[in-house]
Structures are given as C-alpha cells and as structure tokens.
Amino acid sequence: MRWFGGCAPGGRQAVPVGARLLWSRPALWITGTWPVHPARVAVGRSTRLAVLGTCSASERDLDRALTAPDLTEAVGEWAGSFIAVRLTQRNVVEVLTDPAGACPLYTVTTPDGLVWGSSSRALSGLAGGDVDDDWLASYLWDTKAPVPGRSAWANVTPVPAGHRLLLSAEAVHSSPWWSPAKRRPAEALPAVRRALSEGVRVRVEDVETSTDLGGMDSTTLAVIAARHRPITALTAHPSAVTEGGDLQYARALDVPGVSRIEFPLEDHHLPFSPAEVPLPAVDEPPPSNAVWAMLSAQLRITAATGATRHLTGDGGDDLFLPSPRHLVDLARSRRWLRLVSDAMAWARLRRQDPRPLIAAALRGDMEGIARPWLTRPAWLTSSVPTPTAQAGDADSALISSVRTAARTAHADGQLANAVGVELHNPYFDGAVLDAVVSVPSHLRFSAHRYKPLLVDACGDLLPEPHRRRTTKGVFTADFHRGIRANLPRILDLADGHLAARGLIDPAPLRATVHAAALGAETIWASLLPTLAAEQWLAAIERTPAIRWQTTAPAGAR
Incomplete structure (x- = not known):
C-alpha cells in the first residue's frame, strides 16, 4: 500500500516495516511502490522541507518556502493536492494539510508520542487495529456526516483539511491555515482556469497518463492534458449502446494529442459483479466498491497502453453542479424575488413543487433543499443519533461537501493502487476549491445553463458541441x-x-x-x-x- 507519514519529535520513533526514510530525528517516510516518486525535498542549513503529493511548485518555490517566515503564505498559491512538511532548526515539525481534503491526514497517539500519516488503516496498527463502530453506524446513516473528529478506525483521529499541525517534543497544536478567498467574478474565472490547468499540467507533463472521456468534466481534463503531452482517453459505454450519449461526444472530440479508446461494458462489468482483482483493504468504504469490476478492468486497459496515472472528472459535479443551497443565503439577505425565481426554476427542472424549497430556505435548512429524500435506513439498528443539521451558508456547505467527497475519493485511489495505477482527481485540488468558492453562491447556480462556472472559465478550450452540452451519462x-x-x-x-x-x-x-x-x-x-x-x-x-x-x-x- 502506498502512503506516507511521520513522527513528532522526541521519544522513540515508530516507523512502518519496509518504509523509506526521507529524513530521521523525527522520522518522515514513504511506503509502497510508486510509479512516480511522491515526495520532493529541499534542504537548507537548518531547515528541511518535503512536499508529498502532486504540487505545481518549482524548485525556486521550494527554496523560498524552506525559509519563509510563514509557510502558509508560501504554499497557498501552489496547485495540486499535497501535504507540506517543514522541519525547523528548533526541531519543530510543521505540517500543512490540503485545503480540500484530497490528501487526508490522520494522527494516533502512542506511548512514545504522536504519529501522523496519510492512511488511517495503517496507523490503526499502533492503536489496536479496531474499526470504530460508532463512526461506521453514522456513515451508514449519512455518508456525508459521519461522527465528526473521528475516522473509520478507533483511536485514529483525522486532521481537519486546511489545518496546520505544529509538533514538538513538548506539545501538539492544530489550527486552521486556509480560509476561502473572495474575488470578483472577473478575477475568479481566470483563477479557476489557472488552478485547474496547473493541476492537470503537473500531473501529466512527465508521466504517461490516461483520462476518462465522458461528460464535460472529464472532457475538459482530457483537452487540457493533451496540450502538454499525448494522452489516452477512455469512454465506457454499455455494449448494447453503440450510438449517442457519451459515445457521441467522445467521437466528436478531435483535438491533437488525444487517442480515444472505447470500453464496452459487458455483463461481467455490471455493478456488484465479482472482479478479477480482489477488492483490496483501504481506509474506509470506497465509493467505487460496487463498480470495482468495471473500474479495475478500465484501469488495466489504460495501464496496458503504458499509462501509470489516470485522471477522472470526479468532483466536477460537486463544484459546478450545486444544489440550490444558495436559497438560504438569499433568504437571509431578504432577496425575495431572486429566491422565488430560482426556487421555481429549480422546481420546474426537477418537476417538483417549489413550496418545500422556499420553506426550507426560510428556515435555513440546507439539507432539506439539497437532499430532501434523506431518511434513516430501515435496516440501521444502531442507536447513532440523527446527523446534526448543517448550519452556515452555501459556501461552507460547498466546502464541507467537497471535503467529504475528496476524502472518500482517496479510498478509490487506494483501490487503484491494486492494479498499479495512480488515480487522480484534479477537481478536488485545494486551489480549484479556493477559486470556485470565491464566486458568490448565487452566481455558481443556474437552472438554465449547465455548469456555467466551468463553461465560462474553460469552455473556450472545448469544441462547440461539448461547450453546449447539457446532459451526462446515467447508469x-x-x-x-x-x-x-x-x-x-x-x-x-x-x-x-x-x-x-x-x-x-x-x-x-x-x-x-x-x-x-x-x-x-x-x-x-x-x-x-x-x-x-x-x-x-x-x-x-x-x-x-x-x-x-x-x-x-x-x-x-
């Protein structure tokens, strides 16, 4: 299994068997076989810096961050999904977590001190190795609201996304380092494009890469990737469906650098079918569990072309196709005409009564707007309480939603490791989230245009038919x-x-x-x-x- 971690200063150092140390005293390591080395290290006279994961920083950027008075300011503009670790001359370890949570981080407290790492399952070996049944029960109730402050493993604690850990021999301190920027729409659109383009570039420029090619999200990634190196783009479709849908748009995409592969799905690829590759053990129940037979076969096809990385469009819907949670913001600001107009437009689109939407907005019930169908599963017998209603505004709801989706997508990435492929989701990059959430919530929503923010930011990269597309494949x-x-x-x-x-x-x-x-x-x-x-x-x-x-x-x- 591929993962990385480290120890707090002081005490004996717990290190996974077979790990490769990046430095010691305190230990920082990586484990597993990686197609591409996951760490970049800069060394100064009295400090060391490691960036673990995908990051757009240049060598000069790393050198500046090595001695920067504030590490958060130095890394805040870097694209990608990564963890930054700096060891100072005072033997203090500073760890910055990814703002979007796509590189989740966990800690466990041992008799010899704190150990942190990117795999909760791996760390659980230092804490008894037991699954947290309370977390699991709350996950069964609502996957988007498991018990806060806990992981799927007992006594293994998640570090919140966008937080800074300061670790010394005497103390452990955690505090937020990231907060969403505010930009005018004219500034936000270039920021979205820049963050997404840089996140794709740094993933593909030195590595053979494949992408999905289906809806607008994956097509945008494929086109951006092909600007930097030739890529293989794969379109999955039911074997009995040979025209229309995703196939129509994939076949119409004729841009330099994109080699297309069509993947007909047979009965043995159906959801819940046994896969040729056994389901591996990962940190938590993976979203792609039911479609592992299809996903593992797809990844083996792209791996056969030489690709060691595969980009997906996961996260695009979370960012660019939001439910109308902004109605709560409109109600709070007493923008009644816009509230009623957007509620009615959404209701027409979904062929439902707008009155429940308006009522939910007036009482500040974001989940009543976004997921009115959510009920306790009839088979759940645990006494887990009803998930706490989400407070705050549409921005905080978007951030929370993206972080949950990004964390669970990390488990899908661990699945892909079983077939030797790195699975990457550029839409879950922290810089992309920062750019998107800087746009006012009511401007991110439209019942009349499909993913308007993505189209306005990157649509000119796509051929006209793809730019005007308003549908996606449904399975x-x-x-x-x-x-x-x-x-x-x-x-x-x-x-x-x-x-x-x-x-x-x-x-x-x-x-x-x-x-x-x-x-x-x-x-x-x-x-x-x-x-x-x-x-x-x-x-x-x-x-x-x-x-x-x-x-x-x-x-x-």
Missing part, C-alpha cells in the same frame, strides 16, 4: 441489472459483518435488495454505502495489518 439502470444478476451474493452480504456487529437488521436490507432487483425506485445513497461497508469489512478481515518497528530502517540519515 442507474445498470445498478438494478447488477443487483438482479448478482442477487444471491448480495443477499448473503445482509447476514455478514455489519449484522454480527449489531449495526443492521438483515431483514429490511434484504427486502430493499429484492425491491431494487425488481427495478423499484431505490435510494441508492443509503443502499450502496451499506453494501460497500460490508465488503470493506470483509476485505479488512482477510488482509494482514501494517507492521511497525521502533528502530529506524536501513537508509536513515
């Missing part, structure tokens, strides 16, 4: 077919680890699975996480824990 029917084709195996999951832990009642879960197999309307946002959690627990059970040692491995310096 809901495949999930019904997948459950039907794999029904006995899925029903067996109902009587597995979750039931043994007392978290679910198998009977209502089996009833929901049967109904989904028959094509009944299904709340997939409740069913899919439950099935994913069950298979995740099974993968953990069959996978050895990460081993640790308290003596430095060979190669320390």
